[in-house]
Amino acid sequence: MPNMHLLKVAAPAVAKKAQPGQFVVIRTDEKGERIPLTIADWDEEEGSLTIVFMEVGTTTSKLTLLQAGDYITNLVGPLGLPAHIDRFGTVVCVGGCYGIASIMPIARAMRQAGNKVISVIEARSKFLLFWEERLRSVSDQLIITTGDGSYAAKGWVGDRLKEIIAGEDKVDLVNAIGCTYMMMLCAEITRPFGIKTIVHLNPIMVDGTGMCGCCRVAVGDETKFACVDGPEFDGHQVDWDLLLARRGIYLDDEIRSLQEWECQNLIDLSRREG
Ligand SMILES: Cc1cc2nc3c(=O)[nH]c(=O)nc-3n(C[C@H](O)[C@H](O)[C@H](O)COP(=O)(O)OP(=O)(O)OC[C@H]3O[C@@H](n4cnc5c(N)ncnc54)[C@H](O)[C@@H]3O)c2cc1C
Numbered sequence: 001m002p003n004m005h006l007l008k009v010a011a012p013a014v015a016k017k018a019q020p021g022q023f024v025v026i027r028t029d030e031k032g033e034r035i036p037l038t039i040a041d042w043d044e045e046e047g048s049l050t051i052v053f054m055e056v057g058t059t060t061s062k063l064t065l066l067q068a069g070d071y072i073t074n075l076v077g078p079l080g081l082p083a084h085i086d087r088f089g090t091v092v093c094v095g096g097c098y099g100i101a102s103i104m105p106i107a108r109a110m111r112q113a114g115n116k117v118i119s120v121i122e123a124r125s126k127f128l129l130f131w132e133e134r135l136r137s138v139s140d141q142l143i144i145t146t147g148d149g150s151y152a153a154k155g156w157v158g159d160r161l162k163e164i165i166a167g168e169d170k171v172d173l174v175n176a177i178g179c180t181y182m183m184m185l186c187a188e189i190t191r192p193f194g195i196k197t198i199v200h201l202n203p204i205m206v207d208g209t210g211m212c213g214c215c216r217v218a219v220g221d222e223t224k225f226a227c228v229d230g231p232e233f234d235g236h237q238v239d240w241d242l243l244l245a246r247r248g249i250y251l252d253d254e255i256r257s258l259q260e261w262e263c264q265n266l267i268d269l270s271r272r273e274g
Pocket residue numbers: 023034035036037038039051052053054055056057058059060061098102201202203204205206231247248250251254255258
């Protein structure tokens with residue numbers, strides 16, 4: 001699928017302890033930066049982790065070049081607090097972008113805890129959808145929505161969330177993972193109804209263990225470090241403007257880094273091809 005990739009990593013110690021909602025921090029090579037990626041699934045017996053990532057910049061582009069059997073220099077985890085799983089009643093699990101994969105273990109655990117799980121996933125177009133059957137198998141109901149209407153309902157997660165809230169089920173909890181804007185929108189839709197809405201914040205992270213302060217977010221009146229206090233937070237309490245601003249802080253450097261890396265790669269390729 002364009003831009004979206006699945007990575008299976010052998011990491012037995014992490015697979016043994018992983019829980020829904022947690023993430024790992026990886027470094028592809030000695031000079032590479034550290035980036036956080038959610039553990040979308042794990043197999044304790046096999047000792048493996050499944051990660052689904054979107055290719056957006058230098059590090060995620062480097063990851064796409066890995067072949068089966070290759071190594072990642074470092075992988076640290078599981079990090080972050082596990083998702084809060086309880087018997088809430090009716091839980092709407094929302095996933096967009098890489099969040100389609102990240103929400104799966106949460107939906108599965110919510111259902112195992114006795115909740116009625118309604119999963120809603122969105123993509124711009126049909127060809128960007130994945131894990132439909134996997135999500136269906138862990139949900140009581142799966143609702144799919146595409147921005148261009150090329151598959152299932154036309155529209156965005158917000159449209160479907162409004163319909164669910166207006167429907168027969170009394171929604172007790174919404175749990176959303178995906179792009180910042182989508183999570184913010186979900187929180188705004190549920191706010192007037194007083195429906196508790198959990199979001200998984202994605203600020204820039206470096207160490208992932210509470211030491212650098214890079215992942216600072218404002219939630220209610222408090223400053224939190226998303227890596228150790230989250231990434232799950234109450235969406236109605238999040239300062240979304242601050243989060244969006246801080247996520248874009250290094251945009252110029254990120255664009256330059258990707259351009260330099262792509263140029264270097266082209267030079268290496270042309271040398272190899274003589
Ligand atoms: C807890 C958590 C879990 C995540 N899980 C996933 C996942 O499962 N799949 C997935 O595709 N993406 C996930 N992300 C986002 C992912 O970390 C970024 O897309 C990735 O770091 C981009 O790196 P890059 O070098 O390819 O791109 P860059 O060009 O460096 O960055 C592109 C954009 O990604 C964000 N970003 C860059 N560096 C970081 C960083 N160190 N930490 C966080 N965000 C950064 C910034 O907003 C930036 O503008 C997660 C983020 C967090 C915080």
